[in-house]
Amino acid sequence: MTGIFVNFNGTSILQLMSFFLLMYLLIKYLYRPFLNLVDQRRNDIQDEYEKAEEARKDAKESKKKSEFQLQELDEKISKMYNEAKERVKKYEESGKARIQKEIESTMEKARREIVEERLRAEESLKAKVVTLVITLTSRLIQKDLDEKLKREFLMSQLSKLGEENEK
Amino acid sequence: MKVKFSKGEKIFLSGFLVVYVIIAIWNLNKIEFPKGIGEVWQVKVPLPSILGTLNPITIIMTAVIFLLITYMAIDFKRHLTKIPSRKQAGIETVLSFVYELVEDVIPVKEFVRPTFYISATLFLFILFSNLLGGIPGISFGVSNHHLILNLFNDTWPSPTGDLNTNVTYAVMVLFISHIFAIKLKGFKTWMKGFVSPNPIMLPMNIIGELAKPVSHSLRLFGNIAGGGIMVLMLSYLTKYTIVPVVLWGFFGFFVGTVQAFVFSMLAIAYISVQLEQ
Amino acid sequence: MTDLTMAQAVAEAAKYIGAGVAMGIGAIGPGIGEGHIGQGAMEAMGRQPEMVGTITARMLLSQAVAESTGLYSLLIAFMILLF
Numbered sequence: 001m002t003g004i005f006v007n008f009n010g011t012s013i014l015q016l017m018s019f020f021l022l023m024y025l026l027i028k029y030l031y032r033p034f035l036n037l038v039d040q041r042r043n044d045i046q047d048e049y050e051k052a053e054e055a056r057k058d059a060k061e062s063k064k065k066s067e068f069q070l071q072e073l074d075e076k077i078s079k080m081y082n083e084a085k086e087r088v089k090k091y092e093e094s095g096k097a098r099i100q101k102e103i104e105s106t107m108e109k110a111r112r113e114i115v116e117e118r119l120r121a122e123e124s125l126k127a128k129v130v131t132l133v134i135t136l137t138s139r140l141i142q143k144d145l146d147e148k149l150k151r152e153f154l155m156s157q158l159s160k161l162g163e164e165n166e167k
Numbered sequence: 168m169k170v171k172f173s174k175g176e177k178i179f180l181s182g183f184l185v186v187y188v189i190i191a192i193w194n195l196n197k198i199e200f201p202k203g204i205g206e207v208w209q210v211k212v213p214l215p216s217i218l219g220t221l222n223p224i225t226i227i228m229t230a231v232i233f234l235l236i237t238y239m240a241i242d243f244k245r246h247l248t249k250i251p252s253r254k255q256a257g258i259e260t261v262l263s264f265v266y267e268l269v270e271d272v273i274p275v276k277e278f279v280r281p282t283f284y285i286s287a288t289l290f291l292f293i294l295f296s297n298l299l300g301g302i303p304g305i306s307f308g309v310s311n312h313h314l315i316l317n318l319f320n321d322t323w324p325s326p327t328g329d330l331n332t333n334v335t336y337a338v339m340v341l342f343i344s345h346i347f348a349i350k351l352k353g354f355k356t357w358m359k360g361f362v363s364p365n366p367i368m369l370p371m372n373i374i375g376e377l378a379k380p381v382s383h384s385l386r387l388f389g390n391i392a393g394g395g396i397m398v399l400m401l402s403y404l405t406k407y408t409i410v411p412v413v414l415w416g417f418f419g420f421f422v423g424t425v426q427a428f429v430f431s432m433l434a435i436a437y438i439s440v441q442l443e444q
Numbered sequence: 445m446t447d448l449t450m451a452q453a454v455a456e457a458a459k460y461i462g463a464g465v466a467m468g469i470g471a472i473g474p475g476i477g478e479g480h481i482g483q484g485a486m487e488a489m490g491r492q493p494e495m496v497g498t499i500t501a502r503m504l505l506s507q508a509v510a511e512s513t514g515l516y517s518l519l520i521a522f523m524i525l526l527f
Contacts, residue, residue, distance in 0.1 A: 002309040003209045010218035011225050011331040018229050023288045029240035034262050205526040389515030425508045
């Protein structure tokens with residue numbers, strides 16, 4: 001049996017049924033999995049994105065922190081450097097002063113010693129002169145010496161004294 | 168673009184061309200005007216009035232496409248992974264394309280998914296049947312009440328080349344759009360939509376609604392069936408030399424894809440028009 | 445062909461004329477419409493060259509819609525010719 005190609009008949013009911021059956025199967029096997037997958041993927045991507053954003057923020061913060069720390073450290077270092085410099089300066093200065101002081105003190109000591117020595121020498125000279133005078137007088141008194149002997153004796157004594165004084 | 172052929176390819180191509188020309192010349196007087204053009208095979212079943220006749224070819228091809236799409240869907244679900252393979256990515260591209268279209272157009276959020284189901288099913292079915300109508304294969308003709316099988320002088324008969332399919336789908340879209348409208352607005356508000364500016368416009372509104380499925384279905388049918396007959400006639404006039412390949416490609420693949428898209432797009436548009444408040 | 449009566453011959457001739465006229469006049473409308481759509485699309489492309497892909501897709505879509513009246517007349521022409 002034939003018919004023209006523009007026709008409308010019972011095939012349409014079968015087409016309708018097949019459409020709904022196909023739609024049912026496709027919803028079950030294609031659309032639901034697809035939409036679930038898309039949703040899941042979107043959620044995953046959102047999560048990952050949020051995580052990445054957080055990580056970025058953290059990194060930024062830590063960077064800032066570390067920069068701050070670095071700055072602090074820098075300041076500390078410069079402070080320490082300056083302190084050390086100052087200390088060295090101070091130390092140097094104090095050392096100089098001490099050395100000067102020592103020098104001065106030694107000088108003074110030496111001077112004092114010299115003075116004392118001189119005093120002692122003077123005292124000893126005085127004592128010697130006194131003893132000499134005493135001996136001389138005692139000799140003069142005790143012995144009768146001629147003039148020649150006297151002079152010789154005096155000269156020797158005086159040269160002795162001069163030698164001692166020079167020492 | 169420069170195409171380089173190796174020696175073997177050159178020999179094969181020139182041999183193919185020579186054989187092609189020889190067969191074309193040999194066939195020149197043997198090709199007759201295709202019989203049974205514009206006629207379809209119908210079968211009577213014991214049912215009242217117009218329900219009693221069926222188009223077996225449409226039913227067979229619908230079943231074939233049904234199985235193809237179902238196989239594709241089951242394959243999709245079985246090999247579903249978060250990082251898509253090439254096949255899965257292709258299907259996902261098509262589906263997300265339709266979904267975005269629906270999401271943009273439909274104003275009510277709870278009707279996005281049902282509309283997506285309907286329009287995507289329409290798109291897939293029509294796309295598959297139109298693409299099948301671009302591949303040369305076995306076609307059936309009728310002459311003198313005898314069924315004749317034509318091998319490779321026409322494309323596979325596509326279900327959308329039968330008015331039953333198109334009218335059914337177009338009317339179904341009309342009914343679905345009104346059912347959605349009643350669900351959303353309630354019966355009274357929906358009825359008020361028909362007398363919207365004033366009651367004089369009632370017949371105009373009804374005719375406008377009835378004209379929708381007519382143009383909707385005849386657009387697809389005209390493209391597929393008219394294109395098919397035209398290609399058959401032009402193929403006969405050029406004695407099946409070179410031209411039919413180009414025309415099958417054009418009408419099957421290009422027009423087929425565009426019309427499948429247009430059909431599902433218009434279905435979405437008709438539904439969204441009814442859902443607007 | 446030889447044993448046609450006058451009336452049958454006139455009917456046969458009118459069939460071919462009718463099919464031709466139906467197709468010819470029916471193709472005017474879609475032709476003008478598609479031309480307008482193409483014009484609009486070209487102007488839009490000239491104004492916004494970065495939107496070429498989208499505009500081409502929309503242009504093909506609207507041309508496919510505009511073409512449908514021409515296809516009705518094609519169908520009518522076939523129906524006149526074949527039956």
